[in-house]
Amino acid sequence: MRIDLSKLIDGTESKISFDETADIKKIKTKDREIILTSPVKVTGNVFKTNDGLYLSANITYEYSDECARCLKEVKDKVDTSISGRLVEKEQKNKIENDEDETEIFYEGNEVDLDELTINTILLSLPMRVLCNEECRGICPKCGQDLNEVECNCEDDNIDPRFAKLKELLD
Structure with missing residues (x-):
């Protein structure tokens, strides 16, 4: 999923809305594999302000993993969000890093939502999945x-x- 930013960059538009579905089936990390049981829904806006381009997105997905204690299957639905300032990838080392603001990098006139979506999913997952707290x-x-x-x-x-x-x- 790529969002074309050219109309925002040249000033033709001040806001672009998107409503996309990512067909991500599973995500592998070093120590586990997360199965996504539904298509990942990504909705949001990219808008232009005097300070630059900003992205705000909501990501909804369902996943299946195993309980860290009893190994039973656990299914859950997650609704998470990400927002941040869009920065050209070539400007990565030149910008001042504001600790309170997330920077989302784009290349050319497009931002890649797939990579952003996968990273947001990984950050929204619990470190240890439990079927319940008393397991x-x-x-x-x-x-x-x-x-x-x-x-x-x-x-x-x-x-x-x-x-x-x-x-x-x-």
């Missing part, structure tokens, strides 16, 4: 789901530094 996970010994069954495994995880003290008590 007890799986037993490290027998592998039973502790949310469904209470296992009878002994919890003998003793810190090796204190093993000698346990021998004194036995």
Whole structure:
């Protein structure tokens, strides 16, 4: 998805609206793979002010991942947004970096929404997906789901530094 900025740059228009659908099926990171279960909806505006070009977008998607504790499938819907000042890619090193303002880079007269959308999705996902906050996970010994069954495994995880003290008590 690319948005043509030429009418904003030459002053013909002061605002461009967009309503796009990205067909992103999955996103792979170093340690996990996120399955997107619906098309990604990207809506927003690019507008021109005296200070330059600005983009404001809303991104809505549904995803499927596994619970970090019990490995069950978790589905969720996310509605997130991004906004920032559009800066030419070749000006990247020349601009002053304002810590409060997000900079979105464009090349030529187009901004690439695909890369922006993927980065926004990655930032909006939780670090650890849980089916619920009280999830007890799986037993490290027998592998039973502790949310469904209470296992009878002994919890003998003793810190090796204190093993000698346990021998004194036995």
